Amino acid sequence: MVGVQVDNLAVNDGPLTSENATLLRPSDPTLPLEELRKRYDEDGYLLLKGVLPREDVLAARDAYFSSLESTGVLKPGTTPVEGVFDPAKDHLDYPGIGAGHIGGNGKPGGERAAAFVDLALDAHYQDWYANKFCNHPALYDFIARFSDWGKNTLSMRRTLLRNNLPKSKPIGVHYDQIFLRYGDPTSITAWVPMGDIKLNGGGLIYLENGLFWPLSLVKVSWRKFAYSLDLRNR
16 A cells, blocks of 8 residues: 655545545456455455546536536636636635534525535535536446446435635545445445546545455445535645
8 A cells, every 4th residue: 555645635624634644545447247246355445447438528528617606616717617716806705515514514795605515405406417427338337347237237326516715624534324334235336436536635534444345245236426526726
């Protein structure tokens, strides 16, 4: 494993260094399925790149930020697909959803943030996301082959589309209530970055040796959630 060597990398619980964090082991989706299943059993995850066509991911990214453009969140002179945050704006006016910032999992932000939050929530129901991206045939096909469920693979509509703005708080160590807290080991979850995500710009952190169910127990369905976009600051 490769130790983390990036400055200013932290979570709410403190800094991440080469002493307490390493990079996830990457796997190529073209590896034999037996090898991928072995790694999944050993590590509890698979870090895969190239499962989805890049042009389809960027098209979804463009659609998402285009839907938020009216709120003024994007830097003037940039295109929506770039996703560049306007540094002249207050990041508190553009709160993230599903980040645990509000007690009781309530709606974040005040009146000034209402338009942004409403549009961010509405994106979950748009055709480009709910139908085309979440049900992308390349992702479905990979899960069907990897799990050996084939045509019995069931895609469940349970997702979270999250954006990460500069200066916003990272999410602390947690496990997701619906997916991983207490339920039958009959699902595979997927975290899919919608565009290039920097190591210190909204990526996923996996708790090593956390509880996971081996693939041999997973037989019924798969769930996908937490599609993440990185709003950049430049």
